[in-house]
Amino acid sequence: MFDEFLDKAVELRARGESFAIATVVRFEAPISGKPGDRAIVHSDGSMWGWIGGGCSQPAVIKEALKALQDGSPRLIRISPSANPDAEEGIVDYTMTCHSGGSLDIYVEPVLPKPRVVIFGRSVVAQTLARLANAIHYAVTVVDVIENARDHARLVTTPQTFVVVSTQGENDEEALEQALSFDSLYVAFVASETKTRKLFNFLREKGISSEQLSRVKAPAGLRIGAVSPEEIAVSILAEIVQAGRSRPQPVAPVEPKSVEEHDPVCGMTVNAASAKHKAQYGEKTYYFCCAGCKQKFDKEPAKVLLRLAE
DSSP states (O other): HHHHHHHHHHHHTTTTOOOEEEEEEEEESSOOOOTTTTEEEEETTEEOOOOTTTHHHHHHHHHHHHHHOOOOOOOEEESOOOOOOOTEEEEEEEESSSSEEEEEEEEEEEEOEEEEEEEOOOOHHHHHHHHHHHTOEEEEEOOOOGGHHHHHSSSSOEEEEEEEEEEESSHHHHHHTTTTOOSSSEEEOSSSHHHHHHHHHHHHOOOHHHTTTEEEOEHHHEEEEEEHOOOHHHHHHHHHHHHSSOOOOOOOOSOOOOEEOOOOOOOOOEEOOOOOEEEETTTEESSSSSSHHHHHHHHHHHHHHHOOO
């Protein structure tokens, strides 16, 4: 199972997908999850693997999606009663629907490396590639323009940055290819005069002004850079700034909707995605798992009376 888990994680990393790893690190019997049990939570909220019963999963998925949003790991404790002396740094979930005991689960987000795609083989391009690699960015260098379309098929994430530094070698073709990337950052190493001439040429070829407005030119922060190496530094600084200043989005998170509380265990449930619900009187009630719904169905009036106390 561990080999399967590693293979799955490697596969997701290779595809450039965001996911979170949930690992059971502690338990108090009786409970089904055991230390070493682990699961992968995808960015759409689906889960692969095992970390315990159905009541534990909604809490883990909820915290995993939060971890993917803020990029920070967290430790979750699921227990049948609230602990007023809970340790700092533990996200406490009080749930009465499982068999008892307590479960601690460590959730760690796994986000794709920022990727810099560089068109060109100029000194600026070569220096930028070395610098980006030194700070552990993934680097793809497009040297031969004729093969650029193959590189454009790379998985593009919100942390993909494209830089054209051809400096006279197939500038037009390189910039046109760079604009085919679904990237929020596309930069062109050139003077303002050269940029204007090149943009006019591309407009005549049918590239819209809206598309061209995506291009940051001249590339780099204004730090007074003169040498090719200094220009590469200014571009990398701008890439870091661009990456840090925008949220770290991940593909779809929980559907936006009104959150309800499970009347049995008190768990917060997303009404739009809840799989278990029941109509009682004129109201619909939502449940975190089948077990809670079953308890409600047996004695709905008793459950609601206890809830009102």
